Amino acid sequence: MRISILGAGNMGRAIFNHLYQRREFELALIDPKIDKIWKSLGKSGKVKPPLLFRDLLHYTQNLNQQNTILVLAVKPNQLLPLHKEIKVSKNLSFANFVIVSVVAGISLSTLRKIFKTKNIIRAMPNTPVTIGQGMTGLYFPKNISPQNKDSVLKIFELLGKTLIVNSEKKLHSITALSGSGPAYFFNFYEALLSTSKELGLSKKEILLLVKQTAIGATAMFCEAKEPINILRENVTSKGGTTEIALETLDKYEFAKGVLQAVLNAKERSINLGSELNSEIQENTQK
Ligand SMILES: NC(=O)c1ccc[n+]([C@@H]2O[C@H](COP(=O)([O-])OP(=O)(O)OC[C@H]3O[C@@H](n4cnc5c(N)ncnc54)[C@H](OP(=O)(O)O)[C@@H]3O)[C@@H](O)[C@H]2O)c1
Incomplete structure (x- = not known):
């Protein structure tokens, strides 16, 4: 299975580290500072290194587009520049990709406009994934095939426990609770x-x-x-x-404070998401 990770920051690297240990995936990392990041990871030369790319254009020019799971792990505010990058690379198609977005608050409808594919899944992990004790909420829309669903679940099960939810909206609650x-x-x-x-x-x-x-x-x-x-x-x-x-x-009023804290976090997730989604959707229409 080929798994590519777009954005090798905290979350991207945490996911990469667990997959890399298993040595059963063909891995690629894409990040503007990829050389520096790879050096800082200090992996031994004994195992096959992943494919390293500094941007999507470079990545797609150098790889045949076989079935690939692309883990999207950039910050929400980095999606607009990413959309510009995709627009410039005219031959770039995500038809053979299954995209798994861990980007908080960015809806499937926005992501579909950026990547022009419906093969997108949303995941909400938390930081204990770095030590394999994470909790990841996942939403699979109905169009995702059972085979792709299993492959994506396998990735997050390596990072801890998973919970599949039946509505995208529940990801706000997951963000507020386990995120x-x-x-x-x-x-x-x-x-x-x-x-x-x-x-x-x-x-x-x-x-x-x-x-x-x-x-x-x-x-x-x-x-x-x-x-x-x-x-x-x-x-x-x-x-x-x-x-x-x-x-x-x-x-x-400890319990009351906890309840209010979680509810405020959920509300913030909804509000942040809706502002960013409108901004991105406006820009993708231009
Ligand atoms: N950390 C968490 O606990 C957590 C939990 C759940 C979900 N998330 C989500 O995970 C995502 C990543 O968070 P993070 O904490 O890992 O952020 P981060 O450390 O800032 O990582 C993002 C990485 O993506 C790179 N990048 C930016 N634009 C890119 C592009 N066009 N192509 C390739 N790489 C690009 C960034 O490079 P530069 O630094 O050079 O811009 C950076 O290395 C966020 O959307 C967040 O909502 C995080």
Whole structure:
């Protein structure tokens, strides 16, 4: 299977690294700074390097267009310049491609105007894909063949877990929950870490305590047969330390704050998407 990655930034490189380890794909990376990026990846010379290109034109001129999965991993604001690049390369057709866009907020309808193909899938990964523990939401429109669906799923299953949704709109919710989610957890851990002085613990001591508690609680959450409220109740004895701590979080409306945070993230995803989609769609009509 040939998999090409357009945009070798944080997300593009994370996806590339997992595919590269498997040594079963014919890989290509396309990025304006590709030479510098490849050097910085420091891969050993023992395995076959991927094909490296600095732009799409260079890529299509040098490769026959066999069936290819093209992972689109540029920033949303880089899509307009990319569209100009595609327009200039008159012979460039994406008919033999299946495009998988990880670009947040950019709709299938906009992407179809840029690439002039309906073979486009949207994926919403999160940063833990870098360590193979990612969560990726995927939306496959009905026209995607079962074979192409399986190939794309295989890529994201190498990066962690996947969830296929039946509506493109649900990708906004996924963005708000698992896309931004790692930062919510980091923020909570940061808040716990910031208590070191008041608790009289050194930075090293509190780091160990918070990290291992996060690992332990997450493992229990993932493995336990009981629902999470039972896990919480099991730690909370009447009149004890956990009870007063949780009552305090309640007093500061912790759960309400979390709900509002996630809803605001979803709304931001919808708004950012709609502004960019209109701007790109206007430009693709010119
Ligand atoms: N990071 C995340 O957690 C995350 C999660 C889900 C989805 N995403 C999505 O993933 C996409 C990439 O994010 P990122 O954090 O990886 O961004 P990034 O680090 O900025 O990577 C984008 C890369 O694409 C290159 N590029 C720009 N225009 C190009 C073109 N025409 N052809 C080829 N390469 C081009 C950029 O080069 P220059 O730097 O030289 O412009 C850069 O190396 C975004 O759309 C984002 O919404 C990211």
